Amino acid sequence: MIITVYSSKGGVGKTPIAANILFDNTDFYIATNELNSGFVHISNIDDDKKILISPEDEFQEEVFTQGVFVKENASMVIDLSGSLAESFKSIPTALNISDVVLVPINNQVNSILQGVTTIQSIQEYFPKLKIIVVATKLEKQGVNDIFGDDWTKSKSFKEIQAYVQENTNGDLIVLPLKYSKGYENIIREEISIKKLSSVPFGGQAYKTPAKQFDSLYTAIGLNHESK
Numbered sequence: 001m002i003i004t005v006y007s008s009k010g011g012v013g014k015t016p017i018a019a020n021i022l023f024d025n026t027d028f029y030i031a032t033n034e035l036n037s038g039f040v041h042i043s044n045i046d047d048d049k050k051i052l053i054s055p056e057d058e059f060q061e062e063v064f065t066q067g068v069f070v071k072e073n074a075s076m077v078i079d080l081s082g083s084l085a086e087s088f089k090s091i092p093t094a095l096n097i098s099d100v101v102l103v104p105i106n107n108q109v110n111s112i113l114q115g116v117t118t119i120q121s122i123q124e125y126f127p128k129l130k131i132i133v134v135a136t137k138l139e140k141q142g143v144n145d146i147f148g149d150d151w152t153k154s155k156s157f158k159e160i161q162a163y164v165q166e167n168t169n170g171d172l173i174v175l176p177l178k179y180s181k182g183y184e185n186i187i188r189e190e191i192s193i194k195k196l197s198s199v200p201f202g203g204q205a206y207k208t209p210a211k212q213f214d215s216l217y218t219a220i221g222l223n224h225e226s227k
Helices: 014-024 090-096 109-125 155-167 183-189 203-220
Strands: 002-007 029-032 050-052 076-081 100-106 130-138 173-178
Touching (some): 002 014, 002 090, 109 155, 155 173
Parallel strands (some): 100 130
């Protein structure tokens, strides 16, 4: 399985999502077209499972680059940035080999607009590609934003979901991912949210994000369960 996490806008949670998938699935390869990616320095992932290519290069089903050979039918998560409108070969070739693409969008106007533009471009050029929208960095919006622990009922999620559904084709899956400081630790500590949620002290703060990642994995087709 090849899972691509793609956004043309920075700061929406793309890399932490890709990293979390990687650390929960240690048999996966990690690939990116960001030359300054933090994945380069990850120590607990073998170098022969890291693929770093320039935006102008192509992703292929069997890639040999920087000494890395990806076996046929191997599983991979791709951390992908840039715009399909630009002449970056890495973007369309990555999407072409993907089984599913995750598009993270937060509740900022620019993020929503660019996220929807990204989805529209994917649907135009890759109409059969499965798209899952991840509504990221969700926070409660004032005292009247009451919904318990069901973040699909939060104001921010509803705004993202409504705009996506009104401006894209089909009934896309939109899933919530609440804001957590733990996302800053995923690459730095080289640990997934699920593992953070199981630490003796402070783990409770990560229980909801861990369960939200489980829902995302189910939608993707990965089998995980947090307790």
